[in-house]
Amino acid sequence: MAGLDGLDEWVVTAAVELGLEPADVPVGLVLDLAKDVAHNVVRPGAPVTAFLLGLAVGRGADPTDAAARLAELARQWPTPS
Template sequence: MTVMDDWLTAAGAELGVDPADVPVQAVLDLARDVAHQVLRPGAPVSAYLLGLAVGRGADPATAAARLTELAGTWPVELGGDRNPG
């Protein structure tokens, strides 16, 4: 078991969520894409938005893909910094 597995088990128990229902890689990929292509603080907020959408019935993979696509097309002039440095 990994630290992530341990955390998801404990956090899931705290919130009454089965860790098997968490699309971990999709959430991590979304957070990475938003952090790198839009702005870092947008990553956890976007993950929260994804959770709200899924809680309201959205398909997790579809919702994550839509947000990832949006992040990928986010204009630099609106705050995205694709070449930080």
């Protein structure tokens, strides 16, 4: 993982706390999805969408596929008039 001002250390620490392998955390994927949602939908939707992605993956969804579907949905989201 490439560092983003302490992000690597946080991800490793949080992953270990939750019994996860830090190497299994797709940081870039989650950050890209959060960016798409924050910029195209609404900023508070970014962490909520990351949580939704986590729920879907926890229930067996492929993280790359689920993130791609959500990112595409966010990019197609209608802009407010």
